[in-house]
Amino acid sequence: MNASPQATKSSFTVVLSAIAVAISLTACEGAGGPPQFPPPEVNVAVVSQQEITEWDNFSGHIEAIDSVEIRPRVTGYLEAVHFVEGGLVEKGDLLFSIDAREYIAAADLADADVARAQTRVDLARQEVERSEKLHIAKAVSQEEVDQRRGEVRQALADLNAAQARARQAQLNVEFSRVEAPISGRIGAALIKPGNLVQSGSSLLTTLVSVDPVYVAFEGDERIYLRYHDLARDGLRVSSRDTRNPVKVGLSNDTGYPLDGEMVFVDNQLDPGSGTIQARAILPNPEGRLTPGLFARVQLLGGSGYKAMLIHEQAVLTDQDRKYVYVVVDGKAVRRDVTLGAQIGGLRVVDSGLQVGDRVVINGTRKIFYSGAEVLPVEVPMDQPEYAAINHPDPPASS
Numbered sequence: 109m110n111a112s113p114q115a116t117k118s119s120f121t122v123v124l125s126a127i128a129v130a131i132s133l134t135a136c137e138g139a140g141g142p143p144q145f146p147p148p149e150v151n152v153a154v155v156s157q158q159e160i161t162e163w164d165n166f167s168g169h170i171e172a173i174d175s176v177e178i179r180p181r182v183t184g185y186l187e188a189v190h191f192v193e194g195g196l197v198e199k200g201d202l203l204f205s206i207d208a209r210e211y212i213a214a215a216d217l218a219d220a221d222v223a224r225a226q227t228r229v230d231l232a233r234q235e236v237e238r239s240e241k242l243h244i245a246k247a248v249s250q251e252e253v254d255q256r257r258g259e260v261r262q263a264l265a266d267l268n269a270a271q272a273r274a275r276q277a278q279l280n281v282e283f284s285r286v287e288a289p290i291s292g293r294i295g296a297a298l299i300k301p302g303n304l305v306q307s308g309s310s311l312l313t314t315l316v317s318v319d320p321v322y323v324a325f326e327g328d329e330r331i332y333l334r335y336h337d338l339a340r341d342g343l344r345v346s347s348r349d350t351r352n353p354v355k356v357g358l359s360n361d362t363g364y365p366l367d368g369e370m371v372f373v374d375n376q377l378d379p380g381s382g383t384i385q386a387r388a389i390l391p392n393p394e395g396r397l398t399p400g401l402f403a404r405v406q407l408l409g410g411s412g413y414k415a416m417l418i419h420e421q422a423v424l425t426d427q428d429r430k431y432v433y434v435v436v437d438g439k440a441v442r443r444d445v446t447l448g449a450q451i452g453g454l455r456v457v458d459s460g461l462q463v464g465d466r467v468v469i470n471g472t473r474k475i476f477y478s479g480a481e482v483l484p485v486e487v488p489m490d491q492p493e494y495a496a497i498n499h500p501d502p503p504a505s506s
Contacts, residue, residue: 146483151468154489158416420454430446469487
């Protein structure tokens, strides 16, 4: 079916109108170009020099300064336990009592032997006095006097032996009462009343001191040699000679809230592991630091010096190189950097930047190439997420 001339004319008019609109739009694009977007907003911070102190990180664990295995010093049947398991005890507190009737009887018998020996000594001395008088009267010979004097010396020796046995018997009576040798926290009673315990072999319980405690950790050969070189050059005193400060944090701590001091560095490295043992001492007045806990340790790594610091968030990686963006005349320019130690959330910059450079610390994902235009908003170096639009006056760096 053929279209009418009027319909054909209307269709042709529509096509001409569409072409005219397209030509008009093309002309507009040629005249004004594509729509322009404003440069992305980025947070920048000014690089400055700060006085810093480096700290080296280690992993360690809490140890009790004094740890004692409580064992009986006499054999016998355990009579009673006198402490609360897991509680605190003071030095000299009674912990266990062993049936002492046998040892009391032995002590009484030893005392009786002492009394008999003392009687023999007194009798022998009387015999000496009598024989000496008779000897003066020429009634006995010198030989008999010497014999009486020998009997006195023998009696005195017997008396000394009897007194020693009495003291030993009394010690056994005392040892039937097992007392705490130190103050601290006691463990479980490993043997219950009614059981036979053997002198020196049966483990009754354990006892550890509470305050202060040690934190033990290991350093590798590389860091040991670095500390040695720093001490030799006068840049850091050795922890063998000075109680260098340490900071400690437990697994649920944020940062390192506990302060301590170095007290021990071993005299040799373990050739198997290539590490050296070290210890620091920590106050523990609340008893929170239980022996065996994992601890994160920071040890003073060197004397204070001035360094440039930037936030970790500013650092980007290109294969094996680290770089940052620095805003110069409204453009983000790439700068390769060499980084040093980590100080909190900041990194030491050894080279690549200068004091006063404005480093992009938030918004680097908006920069697609070096030289791109950006709109910098200055914020503190340690607060990259600070919303400067909502809060035009940024707080001071902490």
